[in-house]
Amino acid sequence: MNTPPCLYTGPGTLEHCAKAHQRRTEAKESKTPLKEVAAELGISRSTLRTWADAHDQMASFDVKLAREGSPTMKVCTVITPSGALAAALAAFREYPGTFKNLELPGWRLLVGETNFKLEDVRGAATPRRAA
Numbered sequence: 001m002n003t004p005p006c007l008y009t010g011p012g013t014l015e016h017c018a019k020a021h022q023r024r025t026e027a028k029e030s031k032t033p034l035k036e037v038a039a040e041l042g043i044s045r046s047t048l049r050t051w052a053d054a055h056d057q058m059a060s061f062d063v064k065l066a067r068e069g070s071p072t073m074k075v076c077t078v079i080t081p082s083g084a085l086a087a088a089l090a091a092f093r094e095y096p097g098t099f100k101n102l103e104l105p106g107w108r109l110l111v112g113e114t115n116f117k118l119e120d121v122r123g124a125a126t127p128r129r130a131a
Contacts, residue, residue, distance in 0.1 A: 009080040009090045010054045012047075017058070020051035057081035063091040064110040065118075072110060084114040085124070092125045 008014050020041065027037045038048040060079050064072040075095060078087035088111045092099055099118060107118040 006077045006079060007090050007094055009078060009082065009086055010058065012051050012054075014058075014079060017051045017055040020048050021055035024048060024052040054081040059083070059112075061087035061112045062110075063087055066108045066110050066115075067106050075109075078111075084111040085116070087111045088114075088116050088121045089125050092121050 010017055012020075020043075023037050023041065024034065026032070027034060034045050034048060038045045041048065043051075058079060058081050060077055061084060062077050063075045065075050066072040075091050075098070078090045080086045080090065088109045091109065091111075099122065109116045109118055109121055
C-alpha cells in the first residue's frame with residue numbers, strides 16, 4: 001500500500017525553520033544578538049524570525065477525502081503553520097486531477113477535526129481573475 005506524501009506549506013523548508021528556531025533559542029540563552037545568528041545562517045534577521053515563528057506554529061494535519069456512506073480515504077499529510085484551511089488548500093492544489101472529477105456536492109475534505117465541503121475548498125483554491 002502506498003503511503004501518501006507529506007506536504008509542507010511554510011516559509012523556507014522544514015529543516016530551515018527548525019534550524020532557525022534552534023539557533024534563536026540558543027541565542028536567547030547565550031544573549032547573542034540575532035544579527036550575528038542571522039549572519040551565520042546567511043539570512044536576514046526578519047527571515048530568521050519568520051522561520052523560527054513558523055516552526056513554533058507548525059502543525060501536522062491528515063487530509064482525508066470523505067463521502068457519506070463511504071469509508072474515508074487518506075489523501076496526504078500537510079505540515080503547515082497556517083491552520084486547517086491552508087492544509088486543505090495545499091492538498092487540493094497538489095492533487096487537482098483527483099479532485100476535479102468528483103461530484104462536488106457529496107464530497108468533503110476532513111482536515112484533522114475540521115470538515116470542509118470540497119466545493120468550498122475548490123472556490124478558495126481557484127485564483128481570482130481581475131475583471
